Amino acid sequence: EAEYVAGSLAACQANWLQSLLSEMKIIDNITVVLKLDNKSAINLAKNPVSHGKSKHIETRFHFLRDQVNKGKLSLEYCPTDNQQTDIMTKAVKRDQFLKLRREMGIVSFDSLN
Secondary structure, three states: OHHHHHHHHHHHHHHHHHHHHHHHOOOOOEEEEEEEEOOOEEEEEEEEOEEEEHOOOOOHHHHHHHHHHHHHEEEOOOOOOOOOOOOHHHOOOOHHHHHHHHHHHHOHHHHHH
C-alpha cells in the first residue's frame, strides 16, 4: 500500500513536469517510466479490479492507475538493489552507494583533480 501511495504521489510530480516541459516546448506527449520495486503496487495500478485488500486506499491515490490507463505513465519493476533514488533516501552499503552514484553520473570531488 505504501509503495502504491508513493507511486501515486510520484505520478502527480511526473504529470506536473510533463506539463511544464510541454509548455516550454521542450518535450511533448511522452510516456514517463516510473520504476517501482514492489510488484504488488504495479499490479494494483495496472488492474482496475478492486481488491478486498485495497478497498481502503483513498480514491485520490488512484491517480497512478488513471495515468497508467491514459498511457501517460508506464510502470516497470526495478529490483531494490537497482533503485538509484535509494542513495538519496536510505542508508545503503558503501559498495551499493558507489554503484548507484556511478549509474546516476555523480562523481566525487576527488575524481575531478
